[in-house]
Amino acid sequence: MNSLPNSFRSGPDERGHFGMFGGRFVAETLMPLVLDLEKAYADARVDPAFQRDMARYRKDYIGRPSPLYFAERLTEHLRAIAAASGRAGGAKIYLKREELNHTGSHKVNNVLGQILVARRMGKKRIIAETGAGQHGVATATLCARFGLDCVVYMGAVDVARQEPNVIRMEMLGAKVVPVQSGTRTLKDALNEALRDWVTNVHDTFYCIGTVAGPHPYPMMVRDFQAIIGDETRQQMQEAEGRLPDSLIACIGGGSNAMGLFHPFLDESSVEIFGVEAAGHGLDKLHAASLTGGRPGVLHGNRTYLLMDDDGQIQDAHSISAGLDYPGIGPEHSWLHETGRVTYLSATDEEALAAFQLLTRLEGIIPALESAHAIARVIELAPERPKDHLMVVNLSGRGDKDVPQVGDILKGRKT
Amino acid sequence: MTTRIDTRFAELRKQERSAFVTFLMAGDPDPVTSLAIIKALPKAGADIIEIGMPFTDPMADGPVIQAAGRRALNAGMTLTKTLRMIRDFRKDDDSTPIVLMGYYNPIYIYGVETFLDDAKAAGIDGLIVVDLPPEEDSELCIPAMKAGLNFIRLATPTTDDKRLPAVLANTSGFVYYVSITGITGSAAANSAAVGEAVGRIKRHTSLPVCVGFGIRTPDAARGIAERSDGAVVGSALVDVLSGSLDADGKATAETVNMVADLAASLAEGVRSAKGGVKTSG
Ligand SMILES: Cc1ncc(COP(=O)(O)O)c(C=O)c1O
Numbered sequence: 074m075n076s077l078p079n080s081f082r083s084g085p086d087e088r089g090h091f092g093m094f095g096g097r098f099v100a101e102t103l104m105p106l107v108l109d110l111e112k113a114y115a116d117a118r119v120d121p122a123f124q125r126d127m128a129r130y131r132k133d134y135i136g137r138p139s140p141l142y143f144a145e146r147l148t149e150h151l152r153a154i155a156a157a158s159g160r161a162g163g164a165k166i167y168l169k170r171e172e173l174n175h176t177g178s179h180k181v182n183n184v185l186g187q188i189l190v191a192r193r194m195g196k197k198r199i200i201a202e203t204g205a206g207q208h209g210v211a212t213a214t215l216c217a218r219f220g221l222d223c224v225v226y227m228g229a230v231d232v233a234r235q236e237p238n239v240i241r242m243e244m245l246g247a248k249v250v251p252v253q254s255g256t257r258t259l260k261d262a263l264n265e266a267l268r269d270w271v272t273n274v275h276d277t278f279y280c281i282g283t284v285a286g287p288h289p290y291p292m293m294v295r296d297f298q299a300i301i302g303d304e305t306r307q308q309m310q311e312a313e314g315r316l317p318d319s320l321i322a323c324i325g326g327g328s329n330a331m332g333l334f335h336p337f338l339d340e341s342s343v344e345i346f347g348v349e350a351a352g353h354g355l356d357k358l359h360a361a362s363l364t365g366g367r368p369g370v371l372h373g374n375r376t377y378l379l380m381d382d383d384g385q386i387q388d389a390h391s392i393s394a395g396l397d398y399p400g401i402g403p404e405h406s407w408l409h410e411t412g413r414v415t416y417l418s419a420t421d422e423e424a425l426a427a428f429q430l431l432t433r434l435e436g437i438i439p440a441l442e443s444a445h446a447i448a449r450v451i452e453l454a455p456e457r458p459k460d461h462l463m464v465v466n467l468s469g470r471g472d473k474d475v476p477q478v479g480d481i482l483k484g485r486k487t
Numbered sequence: 488m489t490t491r492i493d494t495r496f497a498e499l500r501k502q503e504r505s506a507f508v509t510f511l512m513a514g515d516p517d518p519v520t521s522l523a524i525i526k527a528l529p530k531a532g533a534d535i536i537e538i539g540m541p542f543t544d545p546m547a548d549g550p551v552i553q554a555a556g557r558r559a560l561n562a563g564m565t566l567t568k569t570l571r572m573i574r575d576f577r578k579d580d581d582s583t584p585i586v587l588m589g590y591y592n593p594i595y596i597y598g599v600e601t602f603l604d605d606a607k608a609a610g611i612d613g614l615i616v617v618d619l620p621p622e623e624d625s626e627l628c629i630p631a632m633k634a635g636l637n638f639i640r641l642a643t644p645t646t647d648d649k650r651l652p653a654v655l656a657n658t659s660g661f662v663y664y665v666s667i668t669g670i671t672g673s674a675a676a677n678s679a680a681v682g683e684a685v686g687r688i689k690r691h692t693s694l695p696v697c698v699g700f701g702i703r704t705p706d707a708a709r710g711i712a713e714r715s716d717g718a719v720v721g722s723a724l725v726d727v728l729s730g731s732l733d734a735d736g737k738a739t740a741e742t743v744n745m746v747a748d749l750a751a752s753l754a755e756g757v758r759s760a761k762g763g764v765k766t767s768g
Contacts, residue, residue: 088622097622098591100547102643102668104620105650254553260544267546272669274645370592370618371544383565384596386543 081338081413084404089288089374092410094403097287099373102271107373111289113194118296123189130185131300134218137182139170139301141308141464146434148454155455164457166450167317168437168467169305169333178440178469179301179329180282181211186297187280188215196278198222202266204231204259204325205395205442206238207469208282213247223247226265228258231394238473256388259325259398263372283326284402287373291402298332305464306336313462319344321453322466323445324416325360325395327402329468338413346453347405348445350391351418358390361418362401363409376403392421393441393474419448427451428471428478440469441478488635491584491612492660495534496695496716505712507532507757508697509750510588510721512539512555513572514564515728520738521559522572524728527747529583532754535697537615537719540569540589547617549672551722554729558736566593566602570609577610586613586639586660591627599627603634613637613660621653628657641665642688642696651691661695662688663719666711672722675701682714705756712760720753 084091097107117123131137144166152163171179184201191199199221203209209225216223225242229251232239242249255261270279284291284298302320309317320337322330324347337343352359359365362377369378371386379387379399389399408414419427427447432438439447446465454463471478499506509528514521528536541559545552573585587606594602594616606614614631621628621640628638637660645668646654655662664684666676685696698711699719711718727749731742 097620098618099620100617100643101620101641101654102547102645102665104622105645105647254550255543264544264546268549268670271547272673274668370590370595372546373618378592380592380596382596383567384542384593385560386592 077411081408081411082335084407085288085292089292091404091407093368094376094406095288095291095374097373098370098375099287100271102274106270106274107287109194113190114289114293117190117193123193126189127186135175135181135185136173137300138304138308139173141305141312142168142170143312144168144435147431150434151451151454152459160455162455162458164319164454164461164463165459166454167309167462167464169301169464171301171329171466171468172437172439172443172470176207176211176214177472178207178211179298179332180208181214182300182332183282183294183297183328184208184211184215184280186293188219188221191221191278191280192219194278196276198224198273198277199280200224200226200266200269200277201280201282202226202259202262203282204228204262204397205393205440206231206235206242206473207395207440209247209249210238210241210245212280213242213245216247217245224269225249226252226262226269228252228256228262230257231259234477235394235473236476258389259394260386260389283328284331284404285326285372285374285376285400291374291404294328295331295335295404298328299335301329301332301466302334302336305333309462309464316340316343317462317464318342319346319453319457319461319463321346321348321446321450321463323348323396323442323468324401324405325398325442326400327405329466331402331404333464333466334414345414346449347414347416348449349416349418350393350396350445351420352390352392354420355418358388359418360389360391360396360398362399363405363416364418366399368406371400374403376400376406377409392424393445395440395442396445417449419445423448425478425481437467438471438475439467440471441474443468490635490637490660491582492535492637495584496661499534505715505757505760506534506695506697506717507708507754508535508537508699508717508719509533509724510537510539510719511724511728511746512541512552512559513569514541514559514562515555515725516558516732516736516738516742517562518564518568518572520742522575523743524746525576526579527743528750529580531747531750532758533583533750535584535586535717537586537588538569538573540566540587540593542590542593545590547670549670549722551672551725551729555725566597570605573611574609584612585610586615587611588615589617591616591618594627599630603631603636607634607636611636613639615639615641615663617641621656624657632657632659639663644668644684648687651688655692658694661697661716662692664688664696664698664715666698666700669700671700673701675703675707678710678714681711685715705752708753708756709760712757718757724749
């Protein structure tokens with residue numbers, strides 16, 4: 074067993090490693106671009122003008138800070154469940170309302186940062202991959218705002234199941250390219266975006282949507298998302314006068330989770346839970362890379378992946394397009410191995426149930442992705458005492474999922 | 488340590504000509520046909536044979552090589568079977584250099600040390616691993632050098648003079664110049680630009696420089712061979728292979744011959760080039 078680090082917040086090292094995870098596993102053609110980006114981001118990070126721009130657009134364009142909302146009826150509902158089974162508990166549940174951001178999810182926090190970096194680098198053409206379409210919509214939105222060309226790669230399966238977002242991206246002026254290769258989901262969209270980048274090296278900026286890819290992406294995306302945790306800390310201080318006791322977030326690549334978790338990693342009193350997609354179940358098709366995978370190398374970094382004994386990447390499955398990815402950001406792999414964060418999973422069915430519960434109890438329709446986190450809250454909250462403060466990252470709103478969930482529920486009635 | 492690759496370039500230097508390098512995917516369209524094709528290549532004029540290791544997520548490959556990898560995986564190809572295939576090839580050919588080309592994950596999962604032992608024992612001479620830049624040399628490049636295998640690096644149009652020394656530092660066998668920014672199967676670079684780039688690389692190394700990506704015809708192969716130490720052809724061969732298959736994607740009686748015939752005419756193009764190996768060493 075490795076000895077535990079002094080801080081969980083000091084990574085990555087200068088080569089982009091979080092323990093054994095991370096790195097820069099890209100083709101030579103891309104390596105100079107990755108190094109340029111590393112330098113441009115390092116410069117931006119310490120430039121007060123960049124920080125000022127970030128602060129201004131966060132406030133006036135995204136609408137930050139997002140509220141930290143006490144979910145009173147969900148709390149009472151779960152306390153009643155606890156009481157019915159003879160337990161006295163039921164944590165006090167707060168929702169971090171990332172779904173209220175402009176474009177409807179946390180994805181825009183990262184895109185704003187990357188687009189401002191792209192502008193500093195003089196790049197005129199932006200490419201992105203997307204699963205649920207939320208990252209694609211956020212990218213298309215900021216490209217419209219700054220007058221940049223935008224091409225979004227999206228698996229053909231996801232184009233079909235997240236149609237509202239495809240329409241939005243096209244209205245915003247982006248070109249959406251349905252990807253027909255491989256499993257036609259998020260992993261293949263990422264492959265296709267990398268193929269575009271390797272071809273259009275001179276004018277193109279690759280805006281990755283999660284804490285994955287070669288260094289510096291996992292670090293940079295985490296930094297841009299850490300506003301979620303920073304605000305939560307301050308808002309909880311104002312609301313309750315102390316730190317939260319637990320944090321919980323869903324995990325596709327892991328950006329909304331990392332954004333919430335990172336500012337709290339060194340607070341040993343705070344329990345932290347990530348929720349992967351268990352799809353049809355962990356013994357069937359799923360997307361739980363940490364629970365069901367092992368370390369390998371894909372998309373520029375070493376991390377936990379779903380694969381077979383020959384190192385071939387396996388198909389992932391989740392009802393939610395944004396979690397349907399056979400990998401996970403490298404920092405999560407490291408937090409898993411060090412034991413700092415506990416990784417759980419939720420099935421398609423559990424997420425669907427949680428989706429409906431939150432909608433009915435709080436009048437908030439969550440994204441199917443976020444519903445995976447709610448699904449585990451339903452179990453964890455009744456086991457915690459009433460003075461336990463639990464924060465759930467409500468990473469996105471469910472408008473994009475309404476047609477898909479509507480069809481599923483209608484199919485069950487008939 | 489002299490490898491089959493070093494020996495082959497020394498011979499070519501004597502003959503004053505450039506190398507014809509072929510690329511095909513191991514196990515495409517099935518392991519038996521694939522071995523038959525590889526066995527036919529030296530006779531068709533291939534000086535060096537690159538063999539792709541199939542991978543589900545070939546990030547640097549275009550549709551043609553992606554499809555080849557998929558056919559191979561569907562036919563049950565694995566890294567273990569690829570190594571076995573090379574062992575079989577070596578039974579009747581101990582001189583044609585074999586270079587494995589692909590992505591890191593299957594090797595990482597096989598286990599780097601075991602892989603190097605098994606690759607060496609199978610008669611493999613060099614490795615090209617697309618997603619291992621010099622920044623990750625400790626993963627496989629350094630261990631491969633120690634095991635006596637050439638680690639052949641890709642240099643690209645984005646590899647500038649400042650970066651070239653790092654890219655060349657642990658490279659051996661030859662340097663593979665990727666003539667375009669893009670994926671396999673893309674349009675070719677013009678040969679004047681290629682000549683310039685090869686000259687630039689040669690100012691930094693005495694290793695042979697072979698050029699690939701986008702070479703499809705004997706004429707194009709000749710043009711590249713006149714400006715470099717070798718022309719690499721992949722997608723064009725895989726295209727012909729794919730065109731020879733039946734409606735179910737299975738090999739036909741023509742498959743091996745069609746690939747060998749194209750290889751022979753490409754080899755003719757390379758051999759008709761004026762110039763030849765310009766390497767000093
Ligand atoms: C609302 C929402 N939550 C979560 C995710 C998963 O991504 P990540 O794990 O990077 O937060 C997505 C991805 O599309 C999303 O749209």
